[in-house]
Amino acid sequence: MNLPAEAVTARQTFQQASGWEQRARLLMQWGERLPPLSEAERCDANLVNGCESQVWLMGRLQDGHWQFAASSEARLIRGLVALLLARVNGLSANELREVDLPGWFGELGLSRQLSPSRSNGLNAVLQRMIALTR
Known part of the structure; x- marks a missing residue:
């Protein structure tokens, strides 16, 4: 499967990181790069169910390819969501x-930091993305 350019960049960046502290800093930086959603976009209709932290998600189809925008108030989750968006946009x-x-x-070296609840939450975000494509 071909990787989006941003996913290739993310993989290279995280694989070059030496240890968890550097990855954690990178994770926060990726989260800060997410464009903020407006108040109107941070509505219940865009809230993803199944996340401990609040995550808002929107998607649109552009020339047969999906583009997603998301946000979370939790910094770590915002970073993980940013990396998910890099993988799927x-x-x-x-x-x-x-x-x-x-x-x-796992490729990013972050699987050990994914607690079961974070893993479930990210899976809920991915499932919501898939649902939006139907």
């Missing part, structure tokens, strides 16, 4: 259904 609906979430965060 620009994919078709079929490619989106094939994304291996644990595999992706």
